[in-house]
Amino acid sequence: MGREVSESCIDSLLTEMVSTYCNRFYATKPELAARRIEAIGYQVGHQLSERYTMERPRFSDHLEAIKFICKDFWSEVFKKQIDNLKTNHRGTFVLQDNRFRWLARMSVDPPTENGGLPQDPSALAENEATQLMSMYLYFPCGIIRGALSNLGISCAVSADISSLPACSFVIRIKA
Amino acid sequence: MIVCVAVVGHQNNPLYIQSFTEADDALKLHHIVHCSLDVVDERVNNPKKSGPMLNETFLGLLYPTENYKVYGYLTNTKVKFILVTTDLDVKDADVRNFFRRFHAAYVDAVSNPFHVPGKKITSRTFADRVSSIVKSFGLSSTV
């Protein structure tokens, strides 16, 4: 298609979406906000998977579909592949991206109470940052879930930030 | 001549069905499209019968009825495209070409952010695009 999208626009859009849902629409109900953000991601993933699977034969099993997500889908969306894929062969897959694009420009900004100590690696700041960050991960989780469910795999997706730009997504396929 | 095209969702529900005949057999075409889903199921559930075209999206001729030929296409996302034609002599390449263009039109239609996944496709643009694809069916393989 050759259409291009500004990366910073996407970053800003994502930031704005999270802040709108978390601080304006559902300021008091973070779980409702998370649900809505995830739902947006779901639709995006659903539609993207429709496009990206267009010219390929059908997947014969779950692993093939997950591999598609790791390679082609991820490349299309993030211009890189997933770095590591693990599975327990019982329906759980862990997708590790060592430099997740949407987290790459985020820094751990300690909350104001702790202010004055930038780069403070205290556990408290880390914890709060993780909490804030998790809001941003509902969207990519929704994308993965939407793509997989469009491929006929109903699953639950959760994300986990180990150390900042790295991120792992856990896919649990519902029996 | 293509008399009917249809998009069928993964729950076998019709998402888009359009007939292109002047004759009053739309209901019959609906029945034909619906029945062809049985063949799709059969092909997908017994993949070994389809031999070399394992997992290919194009399913080929699904079944001939008295006056029609029914072709099928199954996307990775379990969406089925059904084509009903009255032509007796249809080239596989034409049908494949048709389905590829139809698929592209479908993807564009469902990528509309205002389209809710799983709902019927009501887009006017899609309908226009489909009818132009239908019109150019089999005219030349260069299209």
Next chain:
Amino acid sequence: MEDYAEELRSPPVSLIALVGCSEHHHMLSTYLHSEQPPINTLALPDFSKISLLLSDSHRNNNKSSSPTTDPLSSSSSGILKKDWFLKHRTRVPAVVAALFSSDHISGDPAQWLQVCTDLENLKNEIRSKNIKLAVVGVQSSSSAEISEDRMIALRKRAEVDSKFLVIFNPYDDSQLQQSLSRLGTVFAELATTYYRDEGRRIKTRVEKKNFNSPELHVRYCFKVAVYAEFRRDWAEALRFYEDAYHTLREMVGTTNRLPAIQRLVEIKAVAEQLYFKISTLLLHGAKVVEAVTWFRQHYVSYRRLVGAPEATFLHWEWMSKQFLVFAELLETSSKAFPSNFNPLLGTGERPLTEWEFQPAYYYQLAAHYLKEKRKYLELAVSISETDGEIDNGAESVTPSIYVGQFARLLEQGDTYVMQPLSDEEYTSYAISEGKRYQDSFEIIVLLKKSYESYNSLKALRMASLCGFQMAREHFAMGDFNNAKQLLDGVASLYRQEGWVTLLWDVLGYLQDCSRKSGTVKEFIEYSLEMAALPISSDTEVHSFRSKDVGPAGPASLSQREIIHNEVFGLVSGDASRAIAENNDDLKITGDSPLRLEIDLVSPLRSALLATVAFHEQIIKPGVPALITLSLLSHLPLTVNIDQLQIQFNQSECNFTIINSERTESARMTNDQQGPRVESAPSLALVTNKWLRLTYAVMSEQSGKLECIYVAAKMGPHFTICCRAESPASMDELPLWKFEDRVETFPTRDPALAFSGQKASQVEEPDPQVDLILDSAGPALVGESFMVPVTVASKGHAIFSGELKINLVDVRGGGLFSPREAEPSSMENHHVELLGVIGLDEEDESQVWADKITKIQQSFGLVSVPKLGNAESWSCNLEIKWHRPKPVMLFVSLGYFTDSNELTSPKVHVHKSLQIEGKNAIQISHIFMLPFRQDPLLLSTIKPSSDAGEPASLPLNGSSLLIISAKNCSEVPLQLQSISVEDDDDNERQFTLQHSGDLLGSAQLMPGEEFRKVFTVVPELKASKLKLGTVSLRWKRNLETNNHPSTVGWILTKHELPEIIVEISPLVVNLESPPYAILGEPFKYQVKIRNHTQLLQEVKFSLADSQSFLLSGSHSDTIFILPKSEHILSYKIVPLTSGLQQLPRVTVTSQRYLAEFQPSLAASSIFVFPCEPHFKKSDNGDKRKESVMAE
């Protein structure tokens, strides 16, 4: 397929004739028939019959050709003779076997002559027909011999090869088998030769093409193929059948032998037969793909040969028959298919698809063509009737001798004459024939086969289509029950998969079925479902002008509206609104009010959906709680509801909402409703818009409050009862969920739409009873500690109630959880609930005590007596601690305020209290030796420094045991006695004396210590001596503390450790005055006594002390005689006042290499600065105590 004659359906079997010796015919026939391949036999008893048989076929031939008045040659008057095949199978033998008895062969000349004549006649008969001859000599007895020359003569007469002259011996078993198999071979060979010759003869004609009509070509090819079949040469048979078939197809345009219609009929009939043979051959050869491909070509090449318009139905009938026959062929032969049959489908050169291998597909098409036939037949009938034609002479038309030809049979004198028909005559004959059949039944049978077959293939959609078509046939015939049954199944599939247009059609039939059978409820249900179908846009309308739409008409919004109006006209009883149609049967009256139920899976959910959401998950009893009731309808027009009844599981919460616009109709019935009636200004349900109503409900009863039903009353006798749904768990509406429309929430608040539930939990009413637990400080281990529990009503009367008492380890160890511990093992219960004691007057507590249901070690259940408001009741929990530890006491009171336990809510009050359990008294002990007397105890000298070393006491020396009891509690205690008691009843190995048995009542304030001194004299040397257990009896001092404790004395025990008793060889006694005075000398003696029978060498040394001046030997070695005593005597002058250490003496026994010193306490003395003046009273005692205390 059953229509075809047997000779067509099964492969042909060689036929031979047996003549003569009829007694053996049966055996031979049976044998030949069971041969592989089988041979059929014609058994002719004697030789005269053979001419009859053969001439019979001649005459038939002649006779059948005689009535033909066709000007052309007889050969071209038809294509195939109907009976030709049959003739060859049943009447024209390939071989005639002449059986001659050996008697006759070797008999007298007359007999021989007879044999020769018979043979000659036979030869004449069969020669013209090329029938082969075999001669069989039958031995008339087991021993009969046939002379060689007679045999040769016979062979010559018969002009047969010697191998075709067989001797048959029926009397010898082994020879019988042999000759039978010989006969079989011979006959088979001859038959093959015959059929080959015949085939070759005709084949030459085909090859030379020495005939002028294609009819002959077809006929000859057919014959060659049949002869090939006789020989089981399937390939050749197939080839010639195909040749015949193709020639025949070409004839369609060329021949003009018969009138057009009949010509086509004949060609199709022959084609059918040829095709049938081809399919059979292919399928028998398991060439399924070829058979299917062939069949496709077959029907494609004939499909367009419709023929003249007035006889079109004949074409469709024929087509239908082709499909039916092929379906049956496929069905019967499909059992023989290999299971891994795996054609490439849908692509390439042979684009065959799955269904084309299934009989179901062909049955379905057979039914389809039969429907066509019926359509055109009806047309033809109506034309012929309007033409006023009379079926004249149709009854005299019969099939002619040619396949596919018909002729009029005319009676001409004695004989019947076949007369050809004109096309008009033929058509009217065919129409009158056609009218005799009930095509509908046939169509249903075909569809049913297809339906069942598809179902077994799990092709549910194909099956549904067949079912739908069947149902339409039933419907057309007025068989509504069968139709409805089928349609319901079909509709459920379409509903499930969301095929609205198809569903509409099916529902239209269902609606009409119920209308015609007068079932109001179903009629309304189907109508409502149709009206609520998501058919909104008119875009689809134009494509449904179709003539084959169902009774519902085209699917469109306007049609939905019509149906809507019809239904609501019906239910309102308003005739003017009803569509002017003859539906007298459909009435809803007061006698038979109509109530529809809509549950969670009902298709009518889109007609009316009710959700109920409680605003709060937990509501208080007696406090109004808000619920939002939301109704949604997809009916095309606005529905006005007269009244809504909302029903809960707690029926007293039910209420009714009345549409105030429709009060007059609602009022009529509102008497029987629940007590609460609300009124709403309008209850209009607009299409696809939620009607949201918020009301308050109040429940008095704790537990679950759930909305069950919402019943909407519309019209005087019509109610729709909707099962209430929770917005949070509401399923999407079927069908509508695929529509591209804006989703709306049942409640305005999106959070409530996500989480709203139709049920809520009603809390218990707040208790109005106090439960007071009281405890005065910590409990003391061993006592029965009383915890008073008071139940004081302050608003609620307690009708009946019970207290649950639980003791739980504070540390959560669960040490006395009843689950973990054995109830019987006391060890596990460090704290024990002993019982419950009422504080009330004697008689009442007596009554009440019976009500104690259960007391376990850590759990108790006590019933509470009836209490009025503001009354109170109390009891004491008696708890005993065995170990000091804190315990949590949980007491919960559950009570009913009312006598009816079902209606009155049970109220619970919970209280808990942590109680410390403490040791009241700490008992300790010290052993002391007598003052200033130190025995040498060898064990203590040895360098073992173990702290836990038991104390050693000298044998027969009196030692002191001091037992002290300290009050560790915070309350004063009273001691009763302290004593040392034996553990067992053994003889005491020591004497124990003590200073009298206390104490009256010794008060022991908190922190105080009480001591008692015992003198112990061990009387037996023992390494371990048990001294027994200290028993201390005490209680709380009640004078100072008004505590509700038990009055009895509490026994606390303390076990004394074991001691070691040993003999001391040397005892050192220090003797000095009790005190000294500064500057005044005194005498200090160290007495060393040898208790042994040995001479003891003892070294001693005396350390200098700065406080004293000393005279005497400082150190020396002395010898002490056995059982004697050595005294070291010193004079000492104290130089310093105060408590001073005397110069310490160190004694070393050379024998035991043991050194010991008297203890520091023993060698101390108080030096007064001057002579003290003591009162002489009882100072001595006190002083002694104070010294001991140190």
